[in-house]
Amino acid sequence: MTDESIYQEIILDHYKHPHHRGLREPFEAEVRHLNPTCGDEITLRVHLTGRTVEDVSYDGEGCSISQASASVMTDLLIGKTVDDALSIHDEFLRLMHSRGELEPDEDVLEDAVAFRGVSRLTARVKCALLAWMAWKDAVSQASGTAGDTGAGATSEGAA
Amino acid sequence: MSLDVARVRKDFPILDREVRPGVPLVYLDNAATSQKPTQVLDALRDYYELHNANVHRGIHTLAEEATALYEGARDKVAAFVNAADRREIVFTKNSSEALNLLSYVLPLGPGDEVVVTEMEHHSNLVPWQLACTRTGATLKWIGLTDDGRLDLADLDRVVTKRTKVVAFVHQSNLLGTVNPVDVVAAKARSVGAYVVLDASQSVPHMGVDVQALDVDFVAFTGHKMCGPTGIGVLWGRADLLEQLPPFLGGGEMIDEVTMAGSTWAALPHKYEAGTPPIAQAVGLGAAVDYLTDLGMDNVRAHEHELTAYALNALQQVDGLRIIGPTTNDERGGAISFALQGIHPHDVGQLLDERGIAVRVGHHCARPACLRYGVPATTRASVHLYSTTADIDALVTGLDHVRRFFT
Numbered sequence A: 001m002t003d004e005s006i007y008q009e010i011i012l013d014h015y016k017h018p019h020h021r022g023l024r025e026p027f028e029a030e031v032r033h034l035n036p037t038c039g040d041e042i043t044l045r046v047h048l049t050g051r052t053v054e055d056v057s058y059d060g061e062g063c064s065i066s067q068a069s070a071s072v073m074t075d076l077l078i079g080k081t082v083d084d085a086l087s088i089h090d091e092f093l094r095l096m097h098s099r100g101e102l103e104p105d106e107d108v109l110e111d112a113v114a115f116r117g118v119s120r121l122t123a124r125v126k127c128a129l130l131a132w133m134a135w136k137d138a139v140s141q142a143s144g145t146a147g148d149t150g151a152g153a154t155s156e157g158a159a
Numbered sequence B: 001m002s003l004d005v006a007r008v009r010k011d012f013p014i015l016d017r018e019v020r021p022g023v024p025l026v027y028l029d030n031a032a033t034s035q036k037p038t039q040v041l042d043a044l045r046d047y048y049e050l051h052n053a054n055v056h057r058g059i060h061t062l063a064e065e066a067t068a069l070y071e072g073a074r075d076k077v078a079a080f081v082n083a084a085d086r087r088e089i090v091f092t093k094n095s096s097e098a099l100n101l102l103s104y105v106l107p108l109g110p111g112d113e114v115v116v117t118e119m120e121h122h123s124n125l126v127p128w129q130l131a132c133t134r135t136g137a138t139l140k141w142i143g144l145t146d147d148g149r150l151d152l153a154d155l156d157r158v159v160t161k162r163t164k165v166v167a168f169v170h171q172s173n174l175l176g177t178v179n180p181v182d183v184v185a186a187k188a189r190s191v192g193a194y195v196v197l198d199a200s201q202s203v204p205h206m207g208v209d210v211q212a213l214d215v216d217f218v219a220f221t222g223h224k225m226c227g228p229t230g231i232g233v234l235w236g237r238a239d240l241l242e243q244l245p246p247f248l249g250g251g252e253m254i255d256e257v258t259m260a261g262s263t264w265a266a267l268p269h270k271y272e273a274g275t276p277p278i279a280q281a282v283g284l285g286a287a288v289d290y291l292t293d294l295g296m297d298n299v300r301a302h303e304h305e306l307t308a309y310a311l312n313a314l315q316q317v318d319g320l321r322i323i324g325p326t327t328n329d330e331r332g333g334a335i336s337f338a339l340q341g342i343h344p345h346d347v348g349q350l351l352d353e354r355g356i357a358v359r360v361g362h363h364c365a366r367p368a369c370l371r372y373g374v375p376a377t378t379r380a381s382v383h384l385y386s387t388t389a390d391i392d393a394l395v396t397g398l399d400h401v402r403r404f405f406t
C-alpha cells in the first residue's frame, strides 16, 4: 500500500464498522440517491427538532468510500444545528473538489479529513459525496416540513 | 499459423508503459476500448501530415487523395465483414450513432413492437425505448437464463406478428455470451421483422460475415477493434437502406436542393451528412488491414484459449462468482465477476494500484446487472495482445484485494 492510497485506516474502520447505520424513526424526510455510473445507492432519513439535526439514519449499498463517508458524516452532523451542519457540509464539498490541494481543517472535519486522498481521484469523488448530497437534499425537504406532524416526504434523486 | 503474441505486443507502444514508476500496465479493459497499434497511429499521422483535405468537395490534389483514402477505408471495411456491396458501409461516429440512426429510420407506429434482450448495452436499448415513446410502439424483451444465456424459451412468446424490429447483441459486453444469431434471426424473419445486430463486441474479436449472418443491419465501432475513436460503422442491406428515409440532414447527403425541398444522395452518402470523420475512417482502414494480416481466426483462437485460462484461474479465487457463462463455449473474453463482500469500485481501485486496468460498474448494461442481483461488477476483458501473464497478475491482484478487506 502506498502513502498515496485512498484507503486510510480511518476510512477502512468506518467501512468495516459503520456508525449510525440503519433506518430509524421518526424522520421528516427520506431520500434515495443513486450514483448511476457505479450503482452505489443510499436511502437516508433526517429528523430535525427545531433547528437541530436530531438524527441522520441511512441504509444502502456501495463501495468502501461511499459507505465510510456516510458513517463519518453522521458522526459529524448529528447533534449540530442545521446551520453548523450545512457549513460542515460546505467544507467537505470544498475538500472533495480540491483535487488533493486543500489542507483540510481537522477541527471542522474531524475523521472526514481522511478523504483528502479521494479528492485526487475524480472517479471516486462522487462516491464520497453520495451521502452528503442525500443529506443536503433531505435536510432541505425536512426544513420545509419541520413542525409538520405528517408523514415524511420521500423523493428520489440521482447524484 | 497462430498468433505470435510477443510480436503483436511490440506493435502497441502503450503496453510498455508504466502506470507509475515500477508498476507496468496490465490492460484488461478491452471491452471498453482497445489499444492502437503503431500502424494505425502512423496512418493517422500520415493522413494529417500529407493528405488532409475535405472529401468529395474539391478538385485539387489533396481533396482527391483524401477522398481516395476515405473511400478506400470503406472498401477495406466492406471486405473485412464481407459486405456484398461497398455502398452498404455507412460511416458513423460509433455504434451508438449507428443504432440511433436505425431507431429513427425504421418505420414504427402504435401497435407495433420492438424486441430487444435483457443483456443489451444501453446503446441498443435506450434508442429503442425512445423510438417507442416517439412512435407509440411497444418495447418487449427476451429474458436471460441463470447461466447468462438468452432464454430462448421466451422467443415464441415475445416475437409475434406485431414485431417490426428485433435488435440484439451478438456478443455481450457484460456477460461475454455469444448469442445464437441464426436462431433469433430465423424467428424474426418468420414474422417479417427487421433484424438489427449490435456487433460492437464481436467484430473486434472474431471473423464476422454479414452475409452469412442473415440479418438486415449490423453496427460496430472502430475504437474497440484497434481503430481510433470517433468512427463507427452501420452495415445495412442496400435494398433496405435505399428505401428507408434519411437520418441527419446536411451537406453531402443530398442530391438536389431547392428552397422547396431536396432529394437524397445515393448510398452510402445519404446517411453521411456533413464532413465525416475522415482521418478516423483512414485509421479504421489501417486497423482492418492490421487485423486482416493477423487473421481473425487466429485472433479468435488466441482469445478463446486465453478465456479458458482466465475462466479457470478466476474460479480458483475464493468468493469469486462469475456473472455470465462459466464455460467457454459460445463465449468471448469479457468476464464479469463479483467478489463476495467487496464492492467492485474497491476491487478496481486496488487493482489499479498494481497497474491492472479493469472496468467496474454496470458496464452500460444495468438491466442485466439487476437480473443477476448485482448493482455492479468487475470486468476483465482480453484482446489479441493479452497474455496468460496478464491473467496471472489479475488473479494475484484479486488475492491481494481479498486479504486487504478481510
Ligand SMILES: Cc1ncc(COP(=O)(O)O)c(C=O)c1O
Binding pocket: B031, B032, B094, B095, B096, B097, B121, B123, B124, B169, B171, B172, B173, B198, B200, B201, B221, B232, B364
Ligand atoms: C455491446 C456494445 N454495444 C454498443 C456499444 C457502444 O459503443 P460506442 O460507445 O462506441 O457507441 C458498446 C461499447 O461501449 C458495446 O459493448
